[in-house]
Amino acid sequence: MIIHLKKEIGNTKANEIAIKTNSFIVEKRDFFVLISSSSLKEVPSEFREHVLDSYVFKDDMQLASREYQKETRTIQFGNVKIGGNTNNTIMIAGPCSVESESQIQASSALLKSHNLTMLRGGCYKPRTSPYSFQGLGFNGLQLLDKMRNQHGLAIITEVRDATHVHEVIEHSDIIQIGAKAMYDQGILRACAKTHKPVMIKRGFGSTLQETVQCAEFVLSGGNDNVAICERGLRTFENKTRFTLDLCGVAYLKEYTNLPVILDPSHAMGHAYGVPDLTRACMAMGVDGLIIEVHPDPSVAKSDASQQLNHDQFNALMQSLPAIGNAVGRKLV
Template structure:
């Protein structure tokens, strides 16, 4: 249920409504609007009719059922788009496109510093890099773990770029959170609900990637796990889905951008690198994603892709990334955004 407060309702009235929601066995989530506040009451669907009684409380305008199964992620609760602050002065979801770039895996100090300086010079505002790598084969490179996190922190200190890195295991959440500015959940963990709940208890932005066979509703229900724990700084990432096609690593679902924009207030990021698996396809898919209305991109860049420990074929060289960024600015302008 959504409890819509009257315009000008006092803080005391808001507090009383929240208290009553808890007494009825539900969890209140306040969404502050420009003219009025609304409260999402989340809990057991079977007894939600008791919440209708809140209409008689001072300061309450009306009580409206939420039709979507994902309550807090839905535009029914928050019609206007959310803007997620990822660092002082840097936001995702506004008029400015955010580009996250860097290598799939952190491999050495020289590699991550060279890449960080290169992507910053080309206009990237966030450095990406994997310290923990979930791989299909147990014999593949699994990442440098904490040493990789330390190198990412070193690159942040050298460039000023906030860092995004993946957390793979619930037991590593605290460790990764000590270093990362943005916590990334990979496609394989989209329904790792224990991990999602832990991330929901952090005060850090979370980038949630769509699974390779995850429906839009399942994707948003996973986001709901994070939101329900209290963390509102959630971003969604479309990274390609598995289809019958073998010409690309995955199939980039460009239509997911407007579909998600219509159903949720959360920012939408596109990962053209994992979606295509081929570096030469990344620029065109990036342009298409911006034209479709995404809020940002996360792109793999490596100074020497032929020597990369993982995902070399889909990684742009710094010069290629720079050329893409110049053209991307034109598409962003047409889409009403800037880089």
């Protein structure tokens, strides 16, 4: 359960109660938050006078649960807000990897032509093989900085491991924790200490429960701005790269207060299926979409088969607003 303790009792008393209830403690401006993953189902009577509020859960979710906070969290995602009482669905787009200035300028121009505000592009690539292109690293971050300065775009880019987490936090507007790095506490704990929004991509072999728990690492560390991205599970089916889990999205929407972003590009792994899937994602009524698009996918240094070209992306963008209208969502 979660217990809010009155601030006036002071740190010593709050810590004493935390120890006695075997709870994790977070200090907020107006109260202390005690979080217990144990079987505690009731506030012990001796502490009841110090309690402001208390919350009991059925699943093993805490700060991210709708029992604790009913409304979806409002998060400033670049220049727009998502979640809360907005009905915004943000379209994040850009290439898999930042490869060169001319490439990323072309991507930026594409976004501007659609009044989109958030550019994606990987610099530290979590490639499977050490012998493949590994990304431009810090040079890539500098190219993304340039796009922010020249075009007013907000930037989301991936942190691969804890060795460069501080560079990514500094040079991005949204920090993307990649699917393979989801459990990385070096990253999660560093992200907990900033207030920049964090988008955690669910691991392809990770349960919904575990994904929400990774969000709890960030939330309980003091950063309230966390969104979840579903990008496909690894299943036995190998005609497609992964299996996008929209049933899981329905669960996240029902039981958690975290905004949800969908990545059909990585799930499908083949450009031909991305437009249909993106339309399905839009109809799910989620808070965001993240799509890979490249000026010339045939020469892309990573994920060549799944990136849309600009014409395909333009066609896709035409079809989305009407679906958004049908489900009460505004594409931004």
